Amino acid sequence: MKNTTLILQQLRLLMLNASIVGPEYLSAYIVPSSDAHHNIRRADCDQRLAYVSGFDGSSGTAIITADSALLWTDARYYTQAEKQIDDNWTLMKDGLDGTPSQAEWLRDNLPFQSNVGVDPTLYSRGEWSSMLTSLNFGNIILTPTSINLVDISWGDDRPLRPTNAVIQLPTQFTGKPVEEKLIQIREDVVNAGGEVLVITELDEIAWLLNLRGTDLPEAPTFFAFAILSEEEIQLFIERSKLSDVIVEDLVAVTNGSIEFHPYENISAELQRQATTRNGKFYFSKNCNFALTSVVDESRHIIAVSPIALRKAIKNWVEIDGMKKALIREAATLCQFYYWLEVAMEDGENVSEVSAASKLLDFKRTKENFVSLSFKTISASGPNGAIVHYFPTNETNRRLLTEEMYLIDSGSHYFDGTTDITRTFHFGTPSDHQRDCYTRVLKGQIAIAMVSFPNKTPGHAIDALARQYLWEAGYDYGHGTGHGVGAYLNVGEGPQSINSNYNPDDPGLTENMVISNEPGYYEEGNFGIRLENMIRVVTSSVNSGFLEMEDMVFVPYQHKLIKIDLLTEIEIEYLNAYQEKCRQIVGRFIIENDLGIQVYEWLLKETEPIIPFP
Incomplete structure (x- = not known):
């Protein structure tokens, strides 16, 4: 304090x-x-x-x-x-x-x-x-x-603004060259009635130019502004951040139409263009007031950025990369969960901080790993009730067999970004804890199995995740789903699954990637959250409808599931899900020599669920 x-x-x-x-x-x-x-x-x-x-x-x-x-x-x-x-x-x-x-x-x-x-x-x-x-x-x-x-x-x-070097992300990971992106965004701006697009959100600049950086903690972005018109693009960035190779490549892919300016010159250049141009300026709804004030309000288009809309719908290279990254991440989590279970059984002194550190050690060994996508939420007992809790040396608690343990972790790989949460109990959970866990799990399954018309806004399906908690008088105070970037921000929009109406949600569309993370938090006692990443896909049953495809295959802890609360359909879903864990992640564990003990742990944790007679 x-x-x-x-x-x-x-x-x-x-x-x-x-x-x-x-x-x-x-x-x-x-x-x-x-x-x-x-x-x-x-x-x-x-x-x-x-x-x-x-x-x-x-x-x-x-x-x-x-x-x-x-x-x-x-x-x-x-x-x-x-x-x-x-x-x-x-x-x-x-x-x-x-x-x-x-x-x-x-x-x-x-x-x-x-x-x-x-x-x-x-x-x-x-x-x-x-x-x-x-x-x-x-x-x-x-x-x-x-x-x-x-x-x-x-x-x-006050710390100085970071000026870390920027890197290029090749099309083997982005799936689309800069030239193609520029053509599409320029068309979007013109179709909206604009002449100039002012780009202020860092992940949008990174996506548009196929660049990544490390200026922000756990986010592969860099400080910059950009102004895009039909004839040129101007990038406002500390010049030392760009190598000569990057500058030469950007000049080449833009046919020499890119100009580089100091980061702090954005306002002055915007003022100059406002006096020399006659058309409208397209500002993102999130653009700051100081910049929009430079241009007369009568010349504003203020809406969700066309880049945000394009970025939210992943191309097939991005989808494939994210799937591969998530298999790697799932196998890493199996390594960690096996290690953690053994350590707890042996009575080792494992703390929130040491557990998070051990997980990072496992992650660093994987192909294309770059960094965490957010600080690991490693929360034991009452700390689990703090939704975005990050352990520090001052708050660090030992993991105990008498308490729940929640771990929410994500990674940036060159081919994708991940975000996965599981909750455990290493002793004997109470009936109340098992009841709460199962209601959260039922809500997650409901989202995973939902079928809905194209462009349905996320808030229209949010209640499906909460309905079983509501039956018991419970709820949670965060959204059920957020967009996930392709080696970009772990939380991105404009789509979301949330109980609050989101006026910027364009509606769920095929190849959007979104989290599925209901939870329950009991202050001073424990927290439960289960999080997978899912992809919006065309329905295999109903024409014109969409459904969800699981992208994460990580086991659930059986001792926390009250089978008598599950329906036959939910049990069928879980058994099929766990078989995919075995087939997809198990194969990766074997092929990459992650340890026969880890594979055997996975088999143990994915035994079929047999309903009570």
């Missing part, structure tokens, strides 16, 4: 400093968790919310006034936030009845015509417009600050 007293004192003084914020002092200052690129993962230099509050979850917003400091976050992070923020802060549990929105709180607690400041690079155009409108109802003024106050407070201790 971080002591934030001095930081808050500094920020409150800055809010009154006329030379920084102007003659109208700020009554409140907003600190979002986002960065200028709407990244899922953020570099250390952009961890402003963590700096001011101590809370390092991926989603949250702080509001600081003269006498209050409040943190809004969603249900995934309630428990984590309570453990990380000190007594200076009030936790606002977003999504619960009785919790006001940020705008409502500001309207109710600030004087008439107060000024509320925020860095405009950290709000999207939509977020800015929504907050502006909401505050105007209370005669509160939303003010863009030209300098981020947190950065001033952070000073010389």
Whole structure:
């Protein structure tokens, strides 16, 4: 728990400093968790919310006034936030009845015509417009600050922006050359009525140019902006990140139409093009307000980026690569689970940290492995109830045979990205734990077996995963599925499976890859999550319909399954699934000499489930 007293004192003084914020002092200052690129993962230099509050979850917003400091976050992070923020802060549990929105709180607690400041690079155009409108109802003024106050407070201790080298990803992994992607995206922009596409999301730039980087933790992206028009593409990037070979190849594949600019020159160049062009500028809905403000609003097209839509539907090379990566990952997990089971039986001192470290050791031996795709969630006992828990030396717990153990892990391979979760008990689970586990498993099976019309939005099938938990009065506070990139972000959109309506969801389409991860979390006791990756495919039964294809084949722990809660169809599904584990992953284990003990463990864990008479 971080002591934030001095930081808050500094920020409150800055809010009154006329030379920084102007003659109208700020009554409140907003600190979002986002960065200028709407990244899922953020570099250390952009961890402003963590700096001011101590809370390092991926989603949250702080509001600081003269006498209050409040943190809004969603249900995934309630428990984590309570453990990380000190007594200076009030936790606002977003999504619960009785919790006001940020705008409502500001309207109710600030004087008439107060000024509320925020860095405009950290709000999207939509977020800015929504907050502006909401505050105007209370005669509160939303003010863009030209300098981020947190950065001033952070000073010389703020980490530098990474400038790591960029690499090329060959078409043997991408399946589509840059030239073809540029043609398709340019057509999409023109068809939408645009002249220029402003690209600010890092995974979109990486996908478009078949490049990858290491600027962000566990994300193969790099800091850059891009502006694409019919005649040229301009890339705003620290030049030292690009080798001469990459520059030469980009010049060649664009027929010399690419220009390179310093990263920080994006705003100035956008301003120049706004004065020399007459057409409309296509901005992603996630583009930050500061950049969209450079172009007159009458010339905006603000929508889901055409790159996001193209990227979400994987080509056949990407699908094949992801399948191969997932077989490697499944075999690695079998190695790890076998090792872990033996270690627990032998009474070894295995901790959350040492288990995660051992799993990484296994991963590093596999072909095309690059890195983890997120920090491994290795959670024992009550830590499992913290949805996005990452063990540290301070929170590290020993794994005990009396407790549940949840491990959520993913990898980046050159040919695909993975994300898989399993939950275990190495002793004798209680009837309650088995009941909860089986209800989560039934929900996962329901998603895996669903058939639905083409373009059905993900929120329309989300309840299938929750129905068996709801029967017992349970639920979980996160989505059921997110998109997964092809050696890109482990969480990508615009598709999702979520109980909340997603206005950007284009509907599930063939060859989208998405996670399937229902869960259940009992604070102070245990957490359960089961996660596979699935591909949307054409239905083998109903014309015009789609269904799901499992891409992950990792066993479930039989002792946690209450067979009497399963239907005959669910048992048939599980038996077929476990046979695929044997055939697909078992073959890989044998052919790659991962150990006869590992293969025998797999056979033991995939015995057919026999229903009670």
